[in-house]
Amino acid sequence: MTHLIPRAGFGKPLGALLISLAMALGASAQPWAPGMEPPPVLEAASAKDALKLEASRQASQRQAYLREAHELLHRHWGTKVKPQLLFAGDRADGCGVKEVRHPMAFYCPPSKQIAMALELRKSVRAAKGQSDAALLLLDLAVLAHEWGHHVNREKGLGPFSGGMGLTVKQEELAADWRTGVFLGWLMNVGALQVDDFSNTANLLFEMGDYERISRQHHGYPKDRFQALTRGLSSQLQPGQSVGNWTVDTNETFSRPLPGEPGDSLLGARRYEVRRFEIERGQQIATNLIGGLLGAASCVWGSQDQCVGMAMQQGKGRALGSYTKRELTLWCNSGSFDVSADDFDPQPIGRDGKGQAQVLAARDC
Numbered sequence: 001m002t003h004l005i006p007r008a009g010f011g012k013p014l015g016a017l018l019i020s021l022a023m024a025l026g027a028s029a030q031p032w033a034p035g036m037e038p039p040p041v042l043e044a045a046s047a048k049d050a051l052k053l054e055a056s057r058q059a060s061q062r063q064a065y066l067r068e069a070h071e072l073l074h075r076h077w078g079t080k081v082k083p084q085l086l087f088a089g090d091r092a093d094g095c096g097v098k099e100v101r102h103p104m105a106f107y108c109p110p111s112k113q114i115a116m117a118l119e120l121r122k123s124v125r126a127a128k129g130q131s132d133a134a135l136l137l138l139d140l141a142v143l144a145h146e147w148g149h150h151v152n153r154e155k156g157l158g159p160f161s162g163g164m165g166l167t168v169k170q171e172e173l174a175a176d177w178r179t180g181v182f183l184g185w186l187m188n189v190g191a192l193q194v195d196d197f198s199n200t201a202n203l204l205f206e207m208g209d210y211e212r213i214s215r216q217h218h219g220y221p222k223d224r225f226q227a228l229t230r231g232l233s234s235q236l237q238p239g240q241s242v243g244n245w246t247v248d249t250n251e252t253f254s255r256p257l258p259g260e261p262g263d264s265l266l267g268a269r270r271y272e273v274r275r276f277e278i279e280r281g282q283q284i285a286t287n288l289i290g291g292l293l294g295a296a297s298c299v300w301g302s303q304d305q306c307v308g309m310a311m312q313q314g315k316g317r318a319l320g321s322y323t324k325r326e327l328t329l330w331c332n333s334g335s336f337d338v339s340a341d342d343f344d345p346q347p348i349g350r351d352g353k354g355q356a357q358v359l360a361a362r363d364c
Contacts, residue, residue, distance in 0.1 A: 045072055047191070051190065053065075053068055053069055062139065069143055073182065083107065086100045088102060092108065094108045094110040094113065095110065097115070103117065103119070105142050112150070114150070118139070120207075125206065130203070137196055138204060141200050141204050144182045145175050145176065145178075148179055159230065176231070180227065180228040183231075187235065187242050193242070198253075201321075225278075229251060229276070252276070254274075254355065256271055267333075269329040269359065269363050270329075271359065273326065325339050327356065329359055329363070336348050
């Protein structure tokens with residue numbers, strides 16, 4: 001990351017000078033996502049900072065880790081104001097909340113406060129059996145989402161600012177997008193691995209809000225996934241390596257597997273893959289779940305939205321997740337197969353994810 005050092009002269013205001021310097025640096029500067037500009041701070045977030053945060057995840061207590069992440073998010077986004085970070089038991093000063101308690105995770109614009117009082121093992125069924133270190137990454141994603149609301153207020157909603165009028169759904173998708181930007185940046189600098197990201201994303205989607213209550217609806221799984229991956233793809237490019245994985249598309253990752261006897265005769269190539277899938281065949285009823293992401297969201301500053309809980313609606317939702325599969329290409333016949341799905345081998349061009357086409361163009 002190039003640090004921009006302000007210098008006097010040429011009659012330019014500091015802000016204009018920073019922008020000019022950023023444009024002049026061109027490809028050497030960080031590839032900012034739409035809606036982001038170089039942060040107006042001297043101590044911008046660096047790869048070293050991100051790697052330090054990842055190292056501390058294995059040893060830190062939750063509050064210490066989230067405080068460090070809070071500082072990193074402030075430097076990453078370069079906001080003028082750094083919100084106050086609150087935990088369970090802390091006093092809150094706005095949005096109708098007096099004391100922070102489980103299951104609150106919210107950003108309150110009037111008081112510029114972010115609350116992180118989710119007890120994830122109580123709120124997310126899939127958290128059972130997860131390590132403390134794995135749940136800290138989920139905490140980080142929730143914190144990044146709440147930070148997204150704050151950045152939205154200072155910098156706008158990025159690609160989700162269109163439409164006839166601002167809605168909760170636009171606001172939430174913009175926060176998901178910013179979550180993807182931050183997680184993608186961590187992956188880009190080597191501070192977050194593909195399996196850690198996919199596991200965290202799966203947990204995040206499970207705890208996500210898919211209910212439609214008044215104006216508080218946060219979007220359905222496909223909307224939120226697309227917002228997250230849109231942010232992610234602003235930082236990761238197809239063909240880029242992340243550890244021993246390769247980014248194939250904005251929804252898929254792969255790494256090669258050893259061949260098997262006879263593969264050379266068939267032109268077979270084998271890969272371990274991560275693919276995001278919306279499983280439309282399995283619908284699960286919504287439940288009364290405390291601690292849904294943003295269930296206490298204060299983005300609109302009203303008491304009912306701060307403390308409102310998602311009520312049971314009796315409707316189903318599609319279950320989306322990153323799947324762990326093996327993909328086999330047969331270059332000689334132009335076909336592919338993905339393990340544990342409902343399809344027999346198919347022509348390479350019929351992969352709806354586009355991953356088989358990418359792999360064939362690269363390796364066949």
